Amino acid sequence: MPKLLTVRPLTEAEAAAVGRLARSRTDPARAVERARIVELARRGWRVPAIAREVGVSEQTARRWLRRFGERGLDGLADAGRSGRPPTYTPEEVGAVVAASLAPPQELGLPFGSWTLDRLAAYLNEEKGIPIKRSRIGEILAAEGLRWRTQETWFGARPDPAFAEKRGRSSPSTRPRPRAAS
Secondary structure, three states: OOOOOOOOOOOOHHHHHHHHHHHOOOOOOOHHHHHHHHHHOOOOOHHHHHHHHHHOOOOHHHHHHHHHHHHHHHHHOOOOOOOOOOOOOHHHHHHHHHHHOOOHHHHHHOOOOOOOOHHHHHHHHHOOOOOOOEEEEHHHHHOOOOOOOOOOOOOHHHOHHHHHHOOOOOOOOOOOOOOOO
């Protein structure tokens, strides 16, 4: 039979904070669930009943009660996770951003604008950064930069006399007859 687990006595400030968090509708759901576990234990509920009421396993309820007992309100927060280390160093990310902001002609390249493929090739060959075009787009988006595909049809017309040659524009729809007043 599992050992009887009780919550330690709470200070007035802790009791108020736990009660507020347990009833909150705007705080993260995990935090509210953990506060409900502590609140029910403070009211004298046993772990199996708390687990059923909150909808968690008994092991989970015990974990949060133990962590609250050891660390107080800070024990109800998520612990840090190690996760996968970043693939690119801050220096490499800086090189990607700097290259994307520099005009290619200033870098001695024979084209006037970047594409993701051109930028990936330049970074691979010149800077020695093995990076794919999809990752370049993610890095630029994370830096707040928007990648824009170049539209060849937009901008200055190749023929300066285009407007005269085109002639008057005809309306695309016929005018509607006016209503009699």
